[in-house]
Amino acid sequence: MLPDSGSSPPMPTEQDRLKRAAAARALDYVTDGMKLGLGTGSTAEAFIDLLGPRVRGGLKLLCVPTSERTTTYARKLGLSLGNLDDLAPLDLTVDGADEADRELTLIKGAGGALLREKIVARASKRMVVIADESKLVARLGKFTLPVEVLEFGHKTTARHLSEAFTSLGYSNIPITLRQREGAIFKSDSGNVIYDCAMGAITSAAKLAAAISAIPGAVEHGLFIGIATTLLIAHPGEVEVIAGEPAAGQARA
Numbered sequence: 001m002l003p004d005s006g007s008s009p010p011m012p013t014e015q016d017r018l019k020r021a022a023a024a025r026a027l028d029y030v031t032d033g034m035k036l037g038l039g040t041g042s043t044a045e046a047f048i049d050l051l052g053p054r055v056r057g058g059l060k061l062l063c064v065p066t067s068e069r070t071t072t073y074a075r076k077l078g079l080s081l082g083n084l085d086d087l088a089p090l091d092l093t094v095d096g097a098d099e100a101d102r103e104l105t106l107i108k109g110a111g112g113a114l115l116r117e118k119i120v121a122r123a124s125k126r127m128v129v130i131a132d133e134s135k136l137v138a139r140l141g142k143f144t145l146p147v148e149v150l151e152f153g154h155k156t157t158a159r160h161l162s163e164a165f166t167s168l169g170y171s172n173i174p175i176t177l178r179q180r181e182g183a184i185f186k187s188d189s190g191n192v193i194y195d196c197a198m199g200a201i202t203s204a205a206k207l208a209a210a211i212s213a214i215p216g217a218v219e220h221g222l223f224i225g226i227a228t229t230l231l232i233a234h235p236g237e238v239e240v241i242a243g244e245p246a247a248g249q250a251r252a
């Protein structure tokens, strides 16, 4: 975490320690000269914290942040930042997740950065996901699924989301327009987000396809065939769950 100007930082929780352990393990995947995507959220920031001293010590990296929040954070730590279009394909993206299963399918987006996170990860040869063990699930869906929606007609799009969920057998799904500090939350791209309490997701691929078919649904938080490695921190060990991107999504 960046140093605070006044009061001393709160004591790290066990979950904070696990996030840091996963972040530290991700350093094994970083090599000199890399073009590196930087994720968003507290676990991604734990990773950025560890990069700072290495970069000051001479490690050369060109980084592409996935959000304005990460841009500010990484800049304060002295990382060199670049533009995705100038640098793609990236060698690696390191990011957190809200949920992950052992097939390396993820739910992301609690931090509201899912759209840029997905664009950057998809433009990377590898995506290493770092998380504490609470994020590893047998079946996705306990965590709400964020869907980024164009502001124009967003209530209509939300109705279409509800209809799509019903047609797939997910009935009466609570769909909540995300708020922050009493106002409608806007993503870095100016869109709104609906958090969909799906419950157990039976087929992430079918659900993803149905959402993507709705005009106005800009992107959803299901990452399928994008992550290549999960680093899951348990007390005393970091579990490495490795996989390959799905066919057709293999990245050179």
Ligand code: 5RP
Binding pocket: 039, 040, 041, 042, 043, 044, 095, 096, 097, 098, 107, 108, 109, 110, 111, 112, 113, 114, 117
């Ligand atoms: C942001 C994300 C984050 O990676 C996800 O919410 C995990 O955050 P944290 O590391 O703080 O638990 O998807 O959009």
